[in-house]
Amino acid sequence: xSFLPAFLLALIAAVPMGWALWAAAxxxxxxxxxxxxxxxxxxxxxxxxxxxxxxxxxxxxxxxVARLLxxxxxxxxxxxWLTHVPALLxxxxxxxxxxxxxxxxxxxxxxxxxxxxxxGFDAPPPWVTTQDPWGLGLILALWLKEVPFLLWVAAxxxxxxxxxxxxxxxxxxxxxxxxxxxxxxxxVVWPQLAPRLRWPLLAVLAYGLTVVDMALIIGPAxxxxxxxxxxxxxxxxxxxxxxxxxxxxxxxxVSVAILAGVTVxxxxxxxxxxxxxxxxxxxxxxxxxxxxxxxxxYLAVWWALAVGSVSGxxxxxxxxxxxxxxxxxxxxxxxxxxxxxxxxxxxxxxxVCLVWSVAWLELTPRRxxxxxxxxxxxxxxxPSVLWVVGLYSVALQWRLEGQWLGLLLAHAVMVLPYVLLxxxxxxxxxxxxxxxxxxxxxxxRWTDLLxxxxxxxxxxxxxxWAVGFAVSVAQYLPTLYVGAGRFATVTTEAVTLASGAxxxxxxxxxxxxxxxxxxxxxxxxxxxxxxxxxKIGSMKDNx
Amino acid sequence: xxxxxxxxxxxxFNRRQSLTLLAVAMSSCVAQAQNTTWPDTLxxxxxxxxxxxxxxxxxxxxxxxxxxxAELQRDFGVKLQHVKISDAADVVKRxxxxxxxxxxxxxxxxxLVWINGENFAAMKRDGLLSAPFAQALPNFQWxxxxxxxxxxxxxxxxxxxxxSPWGMAQLTFFADAQRLLKPPQNxxxxxxxxxxxxxxxxxxRPPNFHGTTFVKQALIEHAPDVKALAQPVTPAALAAQxxxxxxxxxxxxxxxxxxxxxxxxxxxxxxxxxxxxxxxMALTFNPNEAANEIAAKxxxxxxxxxxxxxxxxxxxxFVAIPYNAPSKAGAQLVANFLLSPxxxxxxxxxxxxxxxxxLDVARLPAAERARFQSASRPGQVxxxxxxLPEPHASWVDALEKEWTRRYGV
Numbered sequence: 001x002s003f004l005p006a007f008l009l010a011l012i013a014a015v016p017m018g019w020a021l022w023a024a025a026x027x028x029x030x031x032x033x034x035x036x037x038x039x040x041x042x043x044x045x046x047x048x049x050x051x052x053x054x055x056x057x058x059x060x061x062x063x064x065v066a067r068l069l070x071x072x073x074x075x076x077x078x079x080x081w082l083t084h085v086p087a088l089l090x091x092x093x094x095x096x097x098x099x100x101x102x103x104x105x106x107x108x109x110x111x112x113x114x115x116x117x118x119x120g121f122d123a124p125p126p127w128v129t130t131q132d133p134w135g136l137g138l139i140l141a142l143w144l145k146e147v148p149f150l151l152w153v154a155a156x157x158x159x160x161x162x163x164x165x166x167x168x169x170x171x172x173x174x175x176x177x178x179x180x181x182x183x184x185x186x187x188v189v190w191p192q193l194a195p196r197l198r199w200p201l202l203a204v205l206a207y208g209l210t211v212v213d214m215a216l217i218i219g220p221a222x223x224x225x226x227x228x229x230x231x232x233x234x235x236x237x238x239x240x241x242x243x244x245x246x247x248x249x250x251x252x253x254v255s256v257a258i259l260a261g262v263t264v265x266x267x268x269x270x271x272x273x274x275x276x277x278x279x280x281x282x283x284x285x286x287x288x289x290x291x292x293x294x295x296x297x298y299l300a301v302w303w304a305l306a307v308g309s310v311s312g313x314x315x316x317x318x319x320x321x322x323x324x325x326x327x328x329x330x331x332x333x334x335x336x337x338x339x340x341x342x343x344x345x346x347x348x349x350x351x352v353c354l355v356w357s358v359a360w361l362e363l364t365p366r367r368x369x370x371x372x373x374x375x376x377x378x379x380x381x382x383p384s385v386l387w388v389v390g391l392y393s394v395a396l397q398w399r400l401e402g403q404w405l406g407l408l409l410a411h412a413v414m415v416l417p418y419v420l421l422x423x424x425x426x427x428x429x430x431x432x433x434x435x436x437x438x439x440x441x442x443x444x445r446w447t448d449l450l451x452x453x454x455x456x457x458x459x460x461x462x463x464x465w466a467v468g469f470a471v472s473v474a475q476y477l478p479t480l481y482v483g484a485g486r487f488a489t490v491t492t493e494a495v496t497l498a499s500g501a502x503x504x505x506x507x508x509x510x511x512x513x514x515x516x517x518x519x520x521x522x523x524x525x526x527x528x529x530x531x532x533x534x535k536i537g538s539m540k541d542n543x
Numbered sequence: 544x545x546x547x548x549x550x551x552x553x554x555x556f557n558r559r560q561s562l563t564l565l566a567v568a569m570s571s572c573v574a575q576a577q578n579t580t581w582p583d584t585l586x587x588x589x590x591x592x593x594x595x596x597x598x599x600x601x602x603x604x605x606x607x608x609x610x611x612x613a614e615l616q617r618d619f620g621v622k623l624q625h626v627k628i629s630d631a632a633d634v635v636k637r638x639x640x641x642x643x644x645x646x647x648x649x650x651x652x653x654x655l656v657w658i659n660g661e662n663f664a665a666m667k668r669d670g671l672l673s674a675p676f677a678q679a680l681p682n683f684q685w686x687x688x689x690x691x692x693x694x695x696x697x698x699x700x701x702x703x704x705x706x707s708p709w710g711m712a713q714l715t716f717f718a719d720a721q722r723l724l725k726p727p728q729n730x731x732x733x734x735x736x737x738x739x740x741x742x743x744x745x746x747x748r749p750p751n752f753h754g755t756t757f758v759k760q761a762l763i764e765h766a767p768d769v770k771a772l773a774q775p776v777t778p779a780a781l782a783a784q785x786x787x788x789x790x791x792x793x794x795x796x797x798x799x800x801x802x803x804x805x806x807x808x809x810x811x812x813x814x815x816x817x818x819x820x821x822x823x824m825a826l827t828f829n830p831n832e833a834a835n836e837i838a839a840k841x842x843x844x845x846x847x848x849x850x851x852x853x854x855x856x857x858x859x860x861f862v863a864i865p866y867n868a869p870s871k872a873g874a875q876l877v878a879n880f881l882l883s884p885x886x887x888x889x890x891x892x893x894x895x896x897x898x899x900x901x902l903d904v905a906r907l908p909a910a911e912r913a914r915f916q917s918a919s920r921p922g923q924v925x926x927x928x929x930x931l932p933e934p935h936a937s938w939v940d941a942l943e944k945e946w947t948r949r950y951g952v
Contacts, residue, residue, distance in 0.1 A: 041952045107819035124821040126742040131805060221748055222805045223952055232750070237632045237665035238940070239639065312840035316820035323840040331602050392637075396644040402652040481637065484652035485596060485626035496599040496627040502841070503815060505602070 024390030028250030033243035054209035057142035086521035095510030099301030115317035309507035350468030402484035426460030459528030466524035470517035591873030599627030651867030675704030687903030706861035713857035748806035831897030834922035850928035857930030888914035
């Protein structure tokens, strides 16, 4: 492997990222802004709320995914579940929050079902079920949204043929030694799988600590989380308030970094404990209900959004709206042209990142890949508000604001870590001896790649592309700033209309936002389907 | 067709008119701005694309701008591109960043921006706006600068021709008449209502625009010396004028939704809770919002709007041209079109948008005046109350900070 291509590849990705990071850091390092942040009476409590919701949701997600994987692995049901995961992944975060509010708020469906008959309520009771001061609603929403993500990443690991076979064998062996399936999983498979989920878990943690849209809808309001405050301050017309917002984003970044370090240490300690403890900690017992709860929650949320999108007047305690309206859907159809911009941008940025990732994994030495990996994954763990500040500065300095190229660059930076994360496990699992065999048959490298290696990897390649596509579709702030608002995507359209906070419009647009990623995942599933050896099969039948 | 018959007469005598205005109304600031005449502007504008950054949270507003774009393309060959945004402060931020990055005269990305209040004050202070242009627009002659003084003074900051008025706003409340029989007519009655129906009233959490406005309304009703509010805020003035306000809020909050310990994020959330029955009343800045929502089937037809009898805070929203707008001529032409009686009448029509006009309708020629007559709709404000001027823009920040310190933590 030669040095030059690897170096060039690293440069292509590192320059925009490093530049953006530098620009963001220089804005977040304003001393007076940090003083203002410290002096603000909301900061401390908002920060505490951020830490609580972020950590609690992450721990819950980790626990849930561990149990689900144990259950799925033991019962061999993982593959079946995973066909449903893309639809869960494609549900926009904000839509999940809206759907939950439609159910859980004091005027929500849950209470309407029992009112006034059972509950005796003619008007919504003064209960604190959503936007609760303890952040429980936000934790619930984050949990529902992040479990499918982590499960899906774990599945990409289990797609590695080599690992899956080895783990199955070891799992079987452990059982023959007298361990129960749960213990066998906990002591043999899980300790090997868990370290591979470290980065995705850190992404979950970072997301929980920095989420804005969900926190606005279902999170506590007085005070809100620090990410919401940072977002509000960054959006202030006053430059000093903006600086304070940048400092708050910096504070979030530092929090993410520290907690990420703590998380890694805790995971190591837990792994050690699992090895010595006779009982498989936290993995004990089966809990099929967890999966059912999550699946049921998604169905309930989609149903609520569907009804919400056509609801007009709908006073409590009526079970169904008293007036229906199709206006919201008419709006969605009217903004259909934005679908094409979204599609082009998402396809382009996912493709660019895919090509780069394949080239990176193919051409660079393993040593480089490991050394630089944390850098490529930075957009996953740093607050998105900080990236927006940085990427926008880069676009201005390179005179790319309001240009398609600038927008592509901004999206590519945000998309890259997801594509790499999705592709890497499978790509590295390919047995290098295969290539040696191909070469020994007198075939060149391209023949190997085009006819053997890439076809074998098509499932991973297609699903990495689909993930990149979905991430690009979801970008709001980078699209608005770098694109100078001139490129309307389904997400900018949805978010701007959501600023009017019409429940029906928000529900209907959630469907539009889901549509493209679901199609991309479906396409990926189609392209990545296992090859059918029809000829061989029919020959067999004939004999 | 419609707009041609409208704008043309204005064009005929516009030049003299604008010169008179130049001499009389505006002093130093306009003088250097307009070396070009209006026909020059029209010529320069033809073929230009105007990127109009405007809040797009309402499908009606978006549809109105689509109509305007079609008219402008047909009559003037100007392409109006609505850049949909969720918050005008984002635009201010972008223009400031462009200036910091050294973008010159015509190297910007924004030609026209919908703005008022704090955002305008920030842009004016930081030199982010182009030369004064508003009073030189032919249609500015019809603006009701006497009856609606906020068309020249934005949150007590003189506009100096840097922004052109577009529409009027006034703090308005609405409620289902079946659930709220006697709407409160001032803050004291509101407090009494909150006491009798605990947990059924609230306002958005400042610094949300509507929440801050609610606080300012209470401030105006309680301040010992209202005139002091028109001056830039000082710590002494804040202490003296706001003391009764905090006493009032201290008394009110225990009776609000969630005991005044939590506040909703925005007025839309308040409206939604009112529609669901969780609250008894909601607030808005558009006197026709409830009528709009009834027409859109999102509120029952029994909802009624009202303003406090002695008046509520009102202001004007504007369009402004950034210093680095590439299509300045086109932007001026669009601003002038938006001020035309046809465009203003259409905007005021509840079936279209329902945004009150900035023009002096009584002064318009009879044919133009007729455009403004539309039948009243359910949910509209029955009796219009006087407009109370906004306190000086500097009060906003001071009030928000103090509110947050007292109630926001």
